[in-house]
Amino acid sequence: MRKSLFLKSAGLVAAMALIPAFTAGTAASDVETYKELDQFMSIFERVKAEYVDKVDDKTLIKGAIDGMxxxxxxxxxxxxARDFKNMRTTTEGNYGGVGLTVQGEDGVIKVVTPTEDSPAARAGLKSGDYITHVDGKLIYGEQLDDAVDKMKGPAGTDVRLTIVRPGRDKPFDVTLKREIIEIKAVKWEVKGDVGIININSFSKATGPGVRSAFVSIDKALGHRPLGYVVDLRANPGGLLDQAIEVSDSFLDHGEIVSQRGREKTDIQRYYARPGDDAHGLPVVVLVDPGTASAAEIVAGALQDHKRALILGERSFGKGSVQTVMPLTDDTALRLTIARYYTPSGRSVQEGGIDPDIIVPQITDADRRGRPRMRESDLRHHLINEVKADDKLLEDDGKPDPRFEETADQLKKANVTDFQLDYAVKTIARLGTPAIQTALAEAPALPGAAKPRKR
Incomplete structure (x- = not known):
């Protein structure tokens, strides 16, 4: 079988010599392609025959595809089959494990973000942590899938992870009890007269979940809130159509996002429909380095339309669109097919979404020593071809008096999430009648959703 494939490749190369002269340019290119394929088959055969351990065709071909x-x-x-199943499970909203999104980085397993209200989150694991051992066994150099499989297991069983956290002198162990992770795409709560909508992922349930949250908040208060805090922190993204649907819930009209492919004419634009589910009330969106992809689409759209105030820290910076192309019943190709742009034409690729007001999470005692991983840190990331010339104001070096309190001081004041507390207080200020009147009377920018009076 291998010999016939090799001969077939060589035969195709020979056949190219018979193509008429008027296609010589194309023929020359194809000949080079087949020469490369011929070389690939030569290496494939050599590895099969002489590698120190026996290796099967499936392993070699998958490795070649992964490398490409x-x-x-x-x-x-x-x-x-395993990856495809995991992807479908994630978009459908539940899976088994400890609640960690991880990524391989030079043979090391790095925590991207813990899932909210999961064993990992409750144990205090953080973005930027490194997992070196599972149940005492070193996982350095292992394939990501193999390391993840070691962390999985029946609900109710324990798994011990050894964590290296930048800023700490020594590794430490954390024992987690596995459970079925139910990813609730949208959660809501009320603080004072402010509605909080926490969007954890963009799965099939996200758009309906946001609309349901509006209704539930109104019922809980007995009236409409002063405004909404939309929490997109540690949201890794998900489905594009759900990002559009969520953005549409806050916008009355105008472009939400554009998707641009390889060719200049390959542009798709998505627009908001009439009607603002948030009734024009003030909106604050919280972002951080874990806010990525679909979550950045929402933040960028609301920021460009002046529909929301963005608070927190600069987001992850993933500005590309992937499509999943099924190959068989249980395998697929996930391929980047386009870049997306915010309504003003910004690309968030590499740079992310810059908040209108930078608010550090000062209740996180380890925040200063922990590195922040973003798209620009990933190997082979796409280059942002549309970089805005935004020059930061000169830093006078003075500490911001709003952020001088320590994590211990805030804990004594019963503030466990400084960014959320700051956002709620901001909405309380924006929701006063005087501010609402000023917002309603302010001239709207072209394409911006206009605030409405209650």
């Missing part, structure tokens, strides 16, 4: 796609960008990949 990894050379493109960090988000294009081949999904085998």
């Amino acid at each position: 796609l990894a050379s493109l960008d960090p988000h294009s990949s081949y999904l085998d």
Whole structure:
């Protein structure tokens, strides 16, 4: 079988010599392609015959495919049966494990973000932590899928992770009890007269979940709130159509996002429909380095339309669109097919969304020593071809008096989430009648959703 494939490749190369002269340019290119394929088959045969351990065809071919796609960008990949199943499980909203989103980085397993209200989150694991051992066994150099499989297991069983956290002198162990992770895409609560909508992911349930949250908040208060805090922190993204649907819930009209492919004419634009589910009330959106992809689409759209005030820290910076192309019943190709742009034409690729007001999470005692991983840190990331010339104001070096309190001082004041507390207080200020009147009378920018009086 291998010999016939090799001969077939060589035969195709020979056949190219017979193509008429008027296609010589194309023929020359094809000949080079087949020469490369011929070389690939030669290496394939040599590895099969002489590698120190026996290796099967499936392993070699999958490795070749993985290498080809990894050379493109960090988000294009081949999904085998296991990967495809995991992807579908994530978009449908539940899976088993400890509640960690992780990524391989030079042989090390790095925590991207813990899932809210999961064993990992309750144990205090943080973005930027490194996992070196599982149940005392070193996982350095292992494939990401193999390391993840070691952390999985029946609900109710324990798994011990050894964590290296930048800023701490020594590794430490955390024992987690596995459970079924129910990813509730949208959660809501009320603080004072402010509605808080926490969007954890963009799965099929996200758009309906946001609309349901509006209704539930009104019922809980017995009236409409002063405004809404939309929490997109640690949201890794998800489905594009759900990002559009969520953005549409806050916008009355105008463009939400544009998707631009390889060719200049390959542009798709998505627009808001009439009607603002938030009734024009003030909106604050919280972002951080874990806010990525679909979550950045929402933040960028509301920021460009002056519909929301963005608070927190600069987001992750993933400005590309992937499509999943099924290959068989249980395998697929995930391929980057476009870049997306905010309504004003900004690309968030590499740079992310800059908040209108930078608010550090000062209740996190380890925040200063922990590195922040973003799209620009990933190998082979796409280059942002539309970089805005935004020059920061000169820093006078003086500490911001709003953020001088320590985590211990805030804990004594019963503030466990400084960014959320700051956002709620901001809405309380924006929701006063005088501010509402001023917002309603302010001239709207072209394409911006106009605030309405209650």
